[in-house]
Amino acid sequence: MNDAVPASEVAWQALPERSRALFLLAGGLPMLVLGTAAGAGLGLVLGTVFEDTDRALLVAIGAVALALLAGGLGTWLGAKQYSHTRWLLDAHGLAVRRGRLWHRETRVPLTRVQHLDVKRGPLQRRRDLATLVVHTAGTANSAVAVPNLDAGDAEHLREQLGRQIDRDDD
Structure with a gap:
């Protein structure tokens, strides 16, 4: 010092290295929630387009897929923020x-x-x-x-x- x-x-x-987890959490968690909501909304929209497909299944697939994608992106951004501060x-x-x-x-x-x-x-x-x-x-x-x-x-x-x-x- x-x-x-x-x-x-x-x-x-x-x-310090031990602060990395907090940056990852701060970046990933909000994006995970946002991705889940956006994916569920996308699943609902697709359910109206593809009427012969189970709507609940499309909502679940959309929510999980976008949650993982957005959560991963947020976590990556949190890691970059940590390493460049x-x-x-x-x-x-x-x-x-x-x-x-x-x-x-x-x-x-x-x-x-x-x-x-x-x-x-x-x-x-x-x-x-x-x-x-x-x-x-x-x-x-x-x-x-x-x-x-x-x-x-x-x-x-x-x-x-x-x-x-x-x-x-x-």
Whole structure:
């Protein structure tokens, strides 16, 4: 773990391996539900077109097929999101980098940090993970979240950024 040091001496940090499952779940579960509903709807439509086929069978086949397809796609996207999320703390502030095809890098300068939260849901607590939320100066909804960090890293980042806020207030 790096304290606030010059950017040239700091490497981008990956999320811990144990957070991968939460990204897979967050990507796959909603798509699984959506795929099930869409497949059932497709089965109903096909049941009206093919009147001589059992409608319940078409609904079941459509629901299972699209659920598997959409759930697999969501899980794959969750894996990509996990593998392409990095964070960095340097002398200028906190930065979060996401994405491979569409890169998104968010930098929060130390001078813009207003307050910091560490959130831990039940699945995160089970895996010793946390989400760091950095609230910034600006509109009421200005915040940057770094999900599924190691809980120790999240606490350390909060302390480091908090010390800087305290120094700026003096």
